[in-house]
Amino acid sequence: MSDAHQAPHYIVVGHGDAAREIAIVSRSASTSDHRPALVWLGGYRSDMTGTKAVELDRFAEQEQLACIRFDYSGHGVSKGDFKKGTISRWLEESLAVINDKTPESVILIGSSMGGWIALRLIEELRKLQDGPKVAGLVLIAPAPDFTAELIEPNLTEAEKVSLIENGYFEEPSEYSPEPNIFTRDLMTDGRNNLVLKGVIDTGCPVHILQGMRDEDVPYQHALRLMEHLPADDVVLSLIRDGDHRLSRPQDIERMLAAVKSLVA
Template identity: 45%
Template sequence: MDTITRAGNDLAYHVTPGQGPGLVFLGGFKSDMEGTKALELERWAIKQGRAFLRLDYSGHGKSGGDFTDGCIGDWFEDAMAVIAAATTGPQVLIGSSMGGWIALLIARDHPDRVAGLVTIAAAPDFTEDGFWTDFTDDRRTEVMEQGQTAVPSDYGEPYVITRRLIEEGRDRLVLRAPLPLPFPVRMVQGTEDASVTTTTALRLLNHVACDDIRLTLVRGADHRFSEKDDLALIRRSVVEVLKRVKP
């Protein structure tokens, strides 16, 4: 494991050298680089001789910082700092859930560093269209006046949602303005995903400007998208993007 420091936090990452364009796995909200999808893709990339990078945002996994201090902009900047330090040239980004949003921010603000994109249950704008939209008036008041609220999670401890996460997220929304993606994009989404619905996937598909984009819906798959067949579909999607990357 390697580290770099950004904004006072040590950011942990693991890079495997190999053929380019390399693959970069961007994990989800409160997840880490030791998850099933990240490790399975890394093993596959090593067999293919393909460069691979996985990382932990600040407040996640082995990186420094407190989770509740972070926001989408922080984690986007964390990802860019690691990508800049550990890779050269355009990369194929693989964004899972919140990582899909971060990948879209990278594609919007640093398109020269993106060769292609694969999203797994991408969750763009979820702070606004998910948490804030679903909050009751009482919970909105709690966030604004007390600075945070705890919401139930299907993955263990409740999520602590902060006022900063909500307010800063509004400066990072990607579904409110044109979003050109001038490279191959493949999206995969489960129909039984309780965290990110097919409505979000279809909204993203219809919103972006991209000449080479496909969305694959998997009936019965949930948000983890980590079953054997799900992982195989992710690998096939990566292969398809790599085949269509412009030289």
């Protein structure tokens, strides 16, 4: 039965001082028809008990599909210091989770920052001799390169000073009483993981869902991503009254319809 509070199991990623325990909740496919496993890649400061992740798991149960959810280090019930988080670190954890579950093929569903992680995952999975095939991508309000493209150009002088003097800056969060924290390491590492720098060849169908009232990731960012995907079969759905979260019932329906079309 689908449950946001299923007991997770943990794997250790990294060594020594960099070791952290990553929480995974997964379900196996109910049939052996070799359909892709669904892999949820959450956004910055989100976790695997969010509405979209839980609804994806419910859909997987209904369709008898394998589904993998997990929390990045410093998120949800995973261990680790959030302030040490970087794209490279969370990418390493995403790879480790997929390698732990060893699916034959996957559909990556990435929300916000998870869309960036998904695009980088494809690059890294291609380097593996026996890694799973990526059968499709569903990107929800994708935020590739958000540190360099959306944050750094808009830093205030006070935020720049805080990055230099404290190694991080804070800003109020619309979704939590706790402020968002952005570190100097996150910004520096982000530049080493940029994907909007040339042609992105995913080798699979891509479905992008983007709200036009998204104040965190403007819909123009999704249009720019489209320009970097000239070789792929890409569907972009612009949702006129959609915000960044895209968690309303009608938004969930769109997400699941996109996933179902890729499974089929």
